[in-house]
Amino acid sequence: MQTTSPMPETLVGISTLVQMLQRSRASIYRDIQNKAFPKPLKLGGSSRWKLTEVQAVIERLSEDRPGN
Template sequence: MTENNNPLRAACAQTYSATANAGPSSMATDATQRRIIRLPEVCRLIGLSRSVVYARIKQKQFPAPIKLGYSSGWIESEVQAWIDGRIDATRNAASPV
């Protein structure tokens, strides 16, 4: 079988071109929704300390982490949704009626 007639090579090339045409924005959305982030990154994203994060979790005011064996992590999309909620609450409270 010659290289030009290799069905596996053709299938791989077709899959690659379909993925390349999808663009980085569609792939980034899937990756962001499923990304697990650790506490230092959570603190960096929201601008609060570790102790404040855990206090807000206890008060049910911040998303709880998921267990990763001996460690914990947060689902990035849940943290981002919390940030968006804080922005909306601040903007709506500050806007005149």
């Protein structure tokens, strides 16, 4: 019997977020301080975000746009 393990959560770094969101590092970290963006997971000396959490923020923002 073959079992499949769940796919691990994809983690993205700040440079990926900058490209995805078209925002500066400073504005992303400011949104974290203002609790408008999820806190990163700390792995060693680096910060990583769960891709599903980032996508949820993008979805929420697109739903909040006028005309939607």
